[in-house]
Amino acid sequence: MPLDATIAKVTEAIEARSETRRATYLDRMRRAADEGPRRAHLTCGNQAHAYAAMGQDQGALAEGRAPNLGIVTSYNDMLSAHQPFERFPQIIRDAARAGGGTAQVAGGVPAMCDGVTQGQVGMELSLFSRDVIALATGVSLSHNTYDAAIYLGVCDKIVPGLVIGAATFGYIPGIFLPAGPMTSGLPNDEKSKVRQQYATGEVGRDALMKAEMASYHGPGTCTFYGTANSNQMLMEFMGLHLPGASFINPNTPLRDALTVAGAARALEITKLGNDYRPVCDILDAKAFVNGMVGLMATGGSTNLVLHLPAMARAAGIELELEDFEAISSVTPLMAKVYPNGLADVNHFHAAGGLQYLIGELLDAGLLHEDVCTVAGDGLSRYTQEPKLKDGAVVYEDAPRETQNDKILRPASDAFQKTGGLKQLTGNLGHGMMKTSAVDASRHVIEAKARIFHDQESVKTAFKAGEFTEDTIVVVRFQGPSANGMPELHGLTPTLAVLQDRGLKVALVTDGRMSGASGKVPSAIHISPEAAKGGPLARLRDGDLVRVDAVAGEITCLAQDFEAREPVMADLEGNGHGVGRELFEAFRQNVGFASNGAAVVV
Structure with missing residues (x-):
């Protein structure tokens, strides 16, 4: 061929x-x-x-x-x-x-x-x-x-x-x-269900621990x-x-x-x-x-x-x-x-x-x-x-026919015609979204932004019942220079619950999601990062934001957006504890996420 x-x-x-x-x-x-x-x-x-x-x-x-x-x-x-x-x-x-x-x-x-x-x-x-x-x-x-x-x-x-x-x-x-x-242990969908139940308080930590240990066994x-x-x-x-x-x-x-x-x-x-x-x-x-x-x-x-x-x-x-x-x-x-x-x-x-x-x-x-x-x-x-x-x-x-077409299909009859990875560009920067696990009805989300500087604050707002409408959850100052670009996988159960309640939600971040990220639309690796004065640092609560994985765009629709001064976050606490002191040189010299966030090459 x-x-x-x-x-x-x-x-x-x-x-x-x-x-x-x-x-x-x-x-x-x-x-x-x-x-x-x-x-x-x-x-x-x-x-x-x-x-x-x-x-x-x-x-x-x-x-x-x-x-x-x-x-x-x-x-x-x-x-x-x-x-x-x-x-x-x-x-x-x-x-x-x-x-x-x-x-x-x-x-x-x-x-x-x-x-x-x-x-x-x-x-x-x-x-x-x-x-x-x-x-x-x-x-x-x-x-x-x-x-x-x-x-x-x-x-x-x-x-x-x-x-x-x-x-x-x-x-x-x-x-x-x-x-x-x-x-194979506890099926992954059952584990995910228990995680969501724990996030909403339906089950306790004992049930969560039992499910996790049955999965990773x-x-x-x-x-x-x-x-x-x-x-x-x-x-x-x-x-x-x-x-x-x-x-x-x-x-x-x-x-x-x-x-x-x-x-x-x-x-x-x-x-x-x-x-x-x-x-x-x-x-x-x-x-x-x-x-x-x-x-x-x-x-x-x-x-x-x-x-x-x-x-x-x-x-x-x-x-x-x-x-x-x-x-x-x-x-x-x-x-x-x-x-x-x-x-x-x-x-x-x-x-x-x-x-x-x-x-x-x-x-x-x-x-x-x-x-x-x-x-x-x-x-x-x-x-x-x-x-x-x-x-x-x-x-x-090897056999040239799939042994289970619910798991593996030929190229001519694939689950999707494309691989489900979209580059996103716009006045909020340059990032990407994995759409392969996201329902097509959620590939375009336009909603007001809620701004957070760490994932724990998102969970706190969720527990307080603050998410009552369609929302773009923005978690900024999570890039490699700010704090080493941690995965924000802990947000997946929380955002999935909101989505299951019928809200349209999306995540926008200069951080990472896990390789296990799934059904919630997530615009990630946004570069330049907020800690370097990137556009995410100019967003405010209530800004109308459009995340469009069809057109490949990520945009703030506020009229005065370009004229704003970027917010500066207090990152002093990111530099010490659990070995973080040793990585200051890395945070100072790391490259952009769009180029691999590399230090040594």
């Missing part, structure tokens, strides 16, 4: 826009690669320090003829998605030895759980943790003793941070090995299609996972076999192997376009609209919001996974999952097939699914 004209045009525009940055990046990567295996440049003393604790692997490491894998791990056992990584280093070491190589844990990176910090002060560190993870990856790999890297990470900021780090060390190969989703990624699982999709669409690796449950024979296979493949793609594939060759414009297509086709997390530009810039690629909107306009929404539907990612995987999706999108001309991946050349390899036979992974062609 010929490549879709819009996909081709967007790719060409990205390549042209990125020409200088990409050429500079690739020149640096080629010169670094030409220096040969990194350990060759270390003194004997340097190497002795690196190998001192490696026991039976010391000889192979000292000879320098076998590839050495550096493991960058985000393991901790507070985060359910990352708890399974405790076992991975030993599995990888054993697999490397079996393949004639070695493996070492190069270093660890922090891994926050946004589910723990939702609505808490710690969430103000969450977005910046992405840049810390990139920096920690750099420290991990700076010892220069690795011929390839294996990246262990799943959740919200961890994968983007690891990708930024991997791109920075793009002259060596890298493979991402996931841990997989937890098994074991090791693995949360099963809704939020940022963590969107990350896994992205790594597969962009060719950094082995095919079919994303959604195999933890601690199962196939999961372990895929970890072994990933380590074996990492040895093969080093310069000492027979199929050298550095990360810089994988992370090109076509790979990022494929990732954006996957995001739209699955109705994935709005957080990736922040992360993808930051990841891309680390690889010399410049993405803009207009690229997302153009790709969304031609990419059908083929999946219904909570919060866009009732199914979870285990149901999605059983219905055909990413292998079916990639096959359909390739047939529709919506993906670049001619890409470099860790599995080999061509994205068609990712239409195959892994099977466990005689203890080893083998690949077979």
Whole structure:
């Protein structure tokens, strides 16, 4: 199938826009690669320090003829998605030895759980943790003793941070090995119902706690299609996972076999192997376009609209919001996974999952097939699914028909004709809205604004019964410079209750919503942010505001709006407590949300 004209045009525009940055990046990567295996440049003393604790692997490491894998791990056992990584280093070491190589844990990176910090002060560190993870990856790999890297990470900021780090060390190969989703627990729609009942006082905290624990109940990624699982999709669409690796449950024979296979493949793609594939060759414009297509086709997390530009810039690629909107306009929404539907990612995987999706999108001309991946050349390899036979992974062609058309549909009969992501521009700034879970009757909201400077004030007004008419809820001073751009997911139950009462409501904010955001129209990532004097700082209570996801506009209709002086908020309290003191330099130097809110690239 010929490549879709819009996909081709967007790719060409990205390549042209990125020409200088990409050429500079690739020149640096080629010169670094030409220096040969990194350990060759270390003194004997340097190497002795690196190998001192490696026991039976010391000889192979000292000879320098076998590839050495550096493991960058985000393991901790507070985060359910990352708890399974405790076992991975030993599995990888054993697999490397079996393949004639070695493996070492190069270093660890922090891994926050946004589910723990939702609505808490710690969430103000969450977005910046992405840049810390990139920096920690750099420290991990700076010892220069690795011929390839294996990246262990799943959740919200961890994968983007690891990708930024991997791109920075793009002259060596890298493979991402996931841990997989937890098994299905309490259905997500039932959990959401209990949350709304708690918000209105119909049930107590004991019922809420019981529902939450029944939903998040074991090791693995949360099963809704939020940022963590969107990350896994992205790594597969962009060719950094082995095919079919994303959604195999933890601690199962196939999961372990895929970890072994990933380590074996990492040895093969080093310069000492027979199929050298550095990360810089994988992370090109076509790979990022494929990732954006996957995001739209699955109705994935709005957080990736922040992360993808930051990841891309680390690889010399410049993405803009207009690229997302153009790709969304031609990419059908083929999946219904909570919060866009009732199914979870285990149901999605059983219905055909990413292998079916990639096959359909390739047939529709919506993906670049001619890409470099860790599995080999061509994205068609990712239409195959892994099977466990005689203890080893083998690949077979996946079924080309959906196994459940309530969850997964062909491109020709999709749930929606577009991916449901709209760029919004107007006198209130530049932002975006995810519409895939929002009823079409709510794509245009015009109402009076209520202005708040934090989400707790919204909840207080709700409990006091102050929302009695259609309302645009504006939560400003939530951008990266103001307070680290925390997610405002805690507002979802409150606003959903108002919507269910028959009111037309929308959220407008320079902050973020969660990857689990759903049915309430939300104009998010508004840039420039209020703390930088952006237009949101000129809004007043009672201003008539129009949020139009059809025309792509976000506008204040007040006659004197442009002439007003921006309000200044007292942000002094955002700079201390729960580690916020350590991030002042980040708040001072962070870029615009429209460019990924990046600090380190």
